[in-house]
Amino acid sequence: MLRRVDLIRCAVAVLFVGCTRGTSPEPSATSATPQSSVPSATYFDNTGRDDVLTGGVKMIPISTPKGTFNVWTKRIGNNPRIKVLLLHGGPGLTHEYLEAFDSFFPGAGIEYYYYDQLGSFYSDQPDIPELWDLPRFVEEVEQVRQALHLDKDNFYLFGQSWGGILGVEYALKYQQHLKGLVISNMMMSIPAYNQYAEKVLMPAMDQKALTEIKKLEAAGKYEDPRYMELLIPNYYAQHLLRMPLPDPVERAFKHANRKIYVPMQGPSEMGASGTLVKWDRTADLKNISVPTLAIGARYDTMDPKHMAWVASQIPKGRYLYCPNGSHLAEYDDQQTYFTGLTAFIRDVDSGKTQ
Numbered sequence: 001m002l003r004r005v006d007l008i009r010c011a012v013a014v015l016f017v018g019c020t021r022g023t024s025p026e027p028s029a030t031s032a033t034p035q036s037s038v039p040s041a042t043y044f045d046n047t048g049r050d051d052v053l054t055g056g057v058k059m060i061p062i063s064t065p066k067g068t069f070n071v072w073t074k075r076i077g078n079n080p081r082i083k084v085l086l087l088h089g090g091p092g093l094t095h096e097y098l099e100a101f102d103s104f105f106p107g108a109g110i111e112y113y114y115y116d117q118l119g120s121f122y123s124d125q126p127d128i129p130e131l132w133d134l135p136r137f138v139e140e141v142e143q144v145r146q147a148l149h150l151d152k153d154n155f156y157l158f159g160q161s162w163g164g165i166l167g168v169e170y171a172l173k174y175q176q177h178l179k180g181l182v183i184s185n186m187m188m189s190i191p192a193y194n195q196y197a198e199k200v201l202m203p204a205m206d207q208k209a210l211t212e213i214k215k216l217e218a219a220g221k222y223e224d225p226r227y228m229e230l231l232i233p234n235y236y237a238q239h240l241l242r243m244p245l246p247d248p249v250e251r252a253f254k255h256a257n258r259k260i261y262v263p264m265q266g267p268s269e270m271g272a273s274g275t276l277v278k279w280d281r282t283a284d285l286k287n288i289s290v291p292t293l294a295i296g297a298r299y300d301t302m303d304p305k306h307m308a309w310v311a312s313q314i315p316k317g318r319y320l321y322c323p324n325g326s327h328l329a330e331y332d333d334q335q336t337y338f339t340g341l342t343a344f345i346r347d348v349d350s351g352k353t354q
Contacts, residue, residue: 042078051075057074074115076112082110082111084113085113100248134275138170145177152177156182164186180344182293184295197301242324291317292311295319299326307321
């Protein structure tokens with residue numbers, strides 16, 4: 001039986017993490033980064049940068065209806081044509097679980113930015129519920145873009161899970177500033193996501209376990225250790241992360257802010273029920289004009305067929321399928337994930353948009 005502390009930590013998020021006990025080997029970074037892509041000296045040139053003293057870290061003031069707060073960002077590398085802003089999942093997680101990008105983006109010569117959204121661990125954490133609102137987060141991303149001097153000639157926006165929702169919302173309002181968009185492991189309809197869980201994933205579970213899980217949910221016993229004892233082997237280990245927790249994921253788990261996550265996503269670990277429950281942008285995908293990569297995975301909580309459909313609805317859409325991946329396919333199908341992601345960015349940079 002898992003220790004109680006493990007169970008509590010595993011209850012933090014459904015859209016972005018899984019607490020598993022497996023035997024999958026650690027993937028190697030070598031095959032996704034060709035030798036020809038070893039970064040040149042210019043990649044490490046910090047001339048004229050205002051973040052050298054802090055190792056690339058910059059605290060950015062964000063204006064909100066409730067005052068001004070600071071968010072944390074960190075730049076890696078230097079490439080005037082390719083700058084990727086990473087939007088983490090949650091809401092309320094941290095940039096930490098995306099640290100696998102360090103094994104691949106530098107070798108591809110990609111400049112990229114870690115960023116903890118307002119309320120996340122490295123940024124200010126005001127206890128103001130009114131701030132946890134999707135339109136306000138969109139305006140926050142725009143302020144971060146301006147502060148980092150990103151523009152249509154170099155700005156790629158990457159969003160994973162909740163970050164995919166935020167990225168799409170940003171694109172629909174501010175795509176004139178974008179060069180490319182990545183929607184990773186996030187369906188474009190929360191109702192469709194809930195239906196996929198109900199109609200496809202749950203029927204494949206042990207039905208005795210599912211019945212007990214449903215009873216605990218009906219009673220609101222989400223913090224009951226038994227709830228996670230059932231979910232971990234029957235759901236998380238199958239669809240969220242199919243390997244032992246890597247250290248970056250472990251740290252992000254530890255630092256998650258449930259005061260943001262629960263109101264927006266909901267307390268249940270099998271489906272969304274918070275303020276995002278009715279979110280649906282399926283009818284608006286045709287309005288995204290920038291080159292866009294949609295990433296899906298075979299074992300994900302998000303329907304991979306839906307993710308393929310998303311790519312087909314965007315005029316300059318492309319689909320990347322991870323046959324061995326789950327929700328965090330950047331770990332359990334790492335080679336496929338980063339090979340496809342870096343190829344997309346290189347293609348857009350060279351003018352190839354399909």
